[in-house]
Amino acid sequence: MSGVRVLVGTRKGAFILTADGKREHWDISGPHFAGWEIYHLKGSSVDPNRIYASQSSGWFGQIIQRSDDGGKAWHQPGTPTGESTTTADGMPKGVSNKFVYDTSPETGKPLTTHQWYDGTPHPWEFKRVWHLEPSLTESDTVYAGVEDAALFRSTDGGQNWHEVAGLRGHGSGSSWAPGAGGMCLHTILLDPSNPNRIFIAISAAGAFRTDDAGKSWQPINRGLHSLHIPNPTAEVGHCVHRIAMHRSRPGVLFMQKHWDVMRSDDAGDSWHEISGNLPTDFGFVIDIHAHEPNTIYVVPIKSDSEHFPPDGKLRVYRSRSGGNEWEALTKGLPQSDCYVNVLRDAMAVDSLDKCGVYFGTTGGQVYASADDGDSWAPIVRDLPAVVSVEVQTLP
Amino acid sequence: MIRVTFPAHLRKLAQVDGEVRLEVEGRVTQRAVLDALEARYPMLRGTIRDHVTQRRRAFVRFFACEQDLSHETPDAPLPDAVATGAEPFMIVGAIAGG
Numbered sequence: 001m002s003g004v005r006v007l008v009g010t011r012k013g014a015f016i017l018t019a020d021g022k023r024e025h026w027d028i029s030g031p032h033f034a035g036w037e038i039y040h041l042k043g044s045s046v047d048p049n050r051i052y053a054s055q056s057s058g059w060f061g062q063i064i065q066r067s068d069d070g071g072k073a074w075h076q077p078g079t080p081t082g083e084s085t086t087t088a089d090g091m092p093k094g095v096s097n098k099f100v101y102d103t104s105p106e107t108g109k110p111l112t113t114h115q116w117y118d119g120t121p122h123p124w125e126f127k128r129v130w131h132l133e134p135s136l137t138e139s140d141t142v143y144a145g146v147e148d149a150a151l152f153r154s155t156d157g158g159q160n161w162h163e164v165a166g167l168r169g170h171g172s173g174s175s176w177a178p179g180a181g182g183m184c185l186h187t188i189l190l191d192p193s194n195p196n197r198i199f200i201a202i203s204a205a206g207a208f209r210t211d212d213a214g215k216s217w218q219p220i221n222r223g224l225h226s227l228h229i230p231n232p233t234a235e236v237g238h239c240v241h242r243i244a245m246h247r248s249r250p251g252v253l254f255m256q257k258h259w260d261v262m263r264s265d266d267a268g269d270s271w272h273e274i275s276g277n278l279p280t281d282f283g284f285v286i287d288i289h290a291h292e293p294n295t296i297y298v299v300p301i302k303s304d305s306e307h308f309p310p311d312g313k314l315r316v317y318r319s320r321s322g323g324n325e326w327e328a329l330t331k332g333l334p335q336s337d338c339y340v341n342v343l344r345d346a347m348a349v350d351s352l353d354k355c356g357v358y359f360g361t362t363g364g365q366v367y368a369s370a371d372d373g374d375s376w377a378p379i380v381r382d383l384p385a386v387v388s389v390e391v392q393t394l395p
Numbered sequence: 396m397i398r399v400t401f402p403a404h405l406r407k408l409a410q411v412d413g414e415v416r417l418e419v420e421g422r423v424t425q426r427a428v429l430d431a432l433e434a435r436y437p438m439l440r441g442t443i444r445d446h447v448t449q450r451r452r453a454f455v456r457f458f459a460c461e462q463d464l465s466h467e468t469p470d471a472p473l474p475d476a477v478a479t480g481a482e483p484f485m486i487v488g489a490i491a492g493g
Contacts, residue, residue, distance in 0.1 A: 035404060059454040059488045060404060060442035076408070076438045097441045 004350045005070065005392040006358055007051065008366055009038035012384035014053055016071045019379075021352055023370040026379045032074060033065065040345055040388045042132050043070075047139040048392050052158055054129035054144070062128050064096040064144075064158045077158035095160075099126045099144070099152055102163040109169025114148065115177040124148045124168070131345060131388075133188035137195070145185035149176060149202040151214070164214040167200065172219060172236040179203035179239050179258075180304075186344055187243045191250040199253065199268060204229075204239035207255070209268050220268030224257060241284045242344045246293035254296050254323070256286040256344075261298055263323050274323025279310045285347035289372065290355045294322040297349075297357060297373060299342040308339035316359070318373050332376035333367065340365070345388035352393055360386025397428055398483040405443070405486070409436040414483055423478040425457060426469040443486060458485040 006017040013031030032038075036055045044050040049070040055063040065074045077096040101124060102108030113121035127147040135141035140157040143164075151164040167173075176183060184203055191197035196213045199220075206221040219235050229237045239258035246252065255262040255271065260281050262271040275281035280300045289295035296319050302310045309315060313336065316329040340363035350356035357369045364383040369376045397417045406412065417431040426449075433440045444451050449469070451457070456465040460474045460482050476482035 057404065059402075059452065061452060062441065063408065063438075079438045095437055095440045095446070098446045100447055 002352060003394045004352065004356060005043070005048075005394055006348075006366065006368070006379065007041040007043065007071070007388075007390040007392070008360055008383065008386055009040050009053070009345075009388035010360075010364070010384035010386050011037055014038040014041055014055075015380070015383060017366065017379050023350075023352075023356055023368060028380060029071065031384075032071070033063075036063070037128075038387065039128060040131050040390070042134055042390045043392045044134040044139040044142075045136055046134070048394060050134070050139045050157075052132045052134060052142050054132055056128040062097045062099060062126070064129070064161075066096075066158050077154075077156070096158050099129070099146055099161050100163075101126065101150060101168070102165040108163065108165045109173075112174055114173060114183060115175060117178060119177075121174070124150075126150075127182060130184045130186045131188055133190060136190050136192055143188050143190075143198075145188050145200065147182045147184040148178075149183045149185040149205060151185055151188070151200060153214070166210070166215050167208060167217045170208075170217040172205070175236055176202060176205035177237065187240070189243060189245045189250075189253075191245075192247045193250050197250070197267075199243060199245070201240040201243050201255075203241065204237060204258075206236050206238040207240050207243060207253075207268055220264070221271070222269065223264075223271030224262065225260070225273075226258065228258070242286050244286045244288050244296070246288045249293045252293065252322075254286050254288065256283050256298055258282065258304060261286065261323065274319070276319070276324035276326055278317055278326050279315075283342075284344040285342050285359060287347045287349055287357070289357075290349050290351040291353065292320070292355075295320045295372070296323065297347065298326075299347070299359065301341060307341045312337050312339060314338040314340065314361075316357070316369075316373055316376070329369075329373045329376070331374065332369075338363075343387055345390075346386050348389050348391040350391045350393045356391065358389050358391055360389045362386065396480045397423060397431070397477065398480055399428060399432055399486065400483045401432075401439075401443075401486040402488045404488075405439055408438050408442065411436075416480075423473045424470050425464065425467065425473065425484075428473065428477075428484050429469075454489040456487045456489050458487055459483065 002021040008015040013034040015030030019026045039054045041053040051067045053065040116122035129144045131145040133143040144152040150168045152161040187201035189199040201207045208217045224238045226238045242256045244254045251267045253264045261275045263274045264271045283301045314333045317326040340361035347359040360366045362385040366379045
């Protein structure tokens with residue numbers, strides 16, 4: 001029988017939640033990497049047992065972990081558990097946490113400055129990996145979106161990382177500025193129909209696209225309108241929180257911006273607002289039904305300072321029309337005194353029939369719906385604050 | 396033989412239970428001890444000092460013989476008691492938060 005594996009990153013470790021296709025009874029494994037911040041875990045679609053995890057700490061920096069058995073055993077790529085950490089001649093097998101901006105004249109870009117919160121120049125400093133996106137065709141190839149914003153790629157299973165330097169150096173990098181959470185590259189979308197096309201998003205710079213596998217990039221922010229920047233329609237500077245794409249329709253993108261829910265029908269060349277009747281158009285997550293590319297989900301959050309649901313009611317909103325007309329999904333979700341947040345990487349869908357929808361909260365709950373969002377139940381209630389949720393649909 | 400202690404999170408990464416003992420060639424300095432530690436446990440690279448600049452991470456401190464050595468230059472000799480193994484070189488996570 002098919003099943004699902006939900007990968008949950010929290011402020012104090014990772015958890016893996018598994019169930020069969022009915023999605024009624026769940027096994028909980030974890031905490032893995034207890035005490036560390038796990039910004040993101042994601043499995044390879046080529047080899048579902050290959051899972052990458054971003055483990056970080058304000059004290060000790062960034063670690064990359066990898067599992068090759070579906071999350072039972074983990075190791076830092078290049079240093080397998082139980083094996084010697086060095087080669088026979090004493091050299092380390094790998095340093096999987098070495099994220100160094102490429103400043104070489106051959107392949108890189110000069111490491112200049114970006115804007116700090118007050119508009120002054122600030123040097124680029126690596127802090128952590130926010131998002132890991134495994135390749136759609138090679139299990140050893142994986143992309144990492146990092147803070148301070150840049151895109152890295154590994155082609156050896158996460159052991160060695162190299163910056164995709166054309167993005168940071170494409171011309172507008174010096175004007176990028178951090179959002180409240182830091183200057184993070186948090187969204188990486190690989191176009192399943194075009195291996196040369198990648199979409200990324202940065203808070204607070206905006207969305208960017210490459211059509212030549214990362215050599216060159218262009219901002220794709222036309223149509224965005226952001227009142228909190230000097231020029232509301234600037235080419236860059238927008239605080240994009242999340243972008244979603246359905247694999248059957250990669251030219252259509254849905255965006256949850258700081259304020260506004262947006263849609264593009266031309267691969268990001270232009271955007272239009274689809275906030276419609278949402279109670280607030282602020283939020284972080286956005287995702288798409290696995291089988292209905294026009295059915296999208298958001299979790300409205302009251303404002304950019306309060307960061308909790310309107311009226312203390314946790315409601316997922318669903319549009320079956322690609323935006324503008326939204327319905328509140330409340331069955332099984334707390335409808336009073338709820339003041340949690342749902343962070344940008346903390347929603348995912350499975351591809352079972354009916355589609356499962358999952359999200360995690362800063363209160364430590366992971367909610368699941370096994371019926372397209374019509375009803376919800378918590379898988380777990382008391383985890384550390386949830387940073388990310390990913391789902392694997394298993395055969 | 397140089398004795399080195401470091402925080403539980405790093406011990407778990409390095410897959411060790413307690414204090415580690417390292418051979419250090421030549422002068423016993425912070426740099427020499429950390430070089431030897433990272434050579435033996437490469438998974439610790441980048442967790443104590445920056446990969447490129449080799450500067451101590453901001454929330455990591457170095458103590459030995461009841462002295463704070465965090466702000467000593469990396470090439471200053473460590474106390475004799477560390478060099479002889481009488482006292483450990485202590486890598487400590489700075490206290491932060493409530």
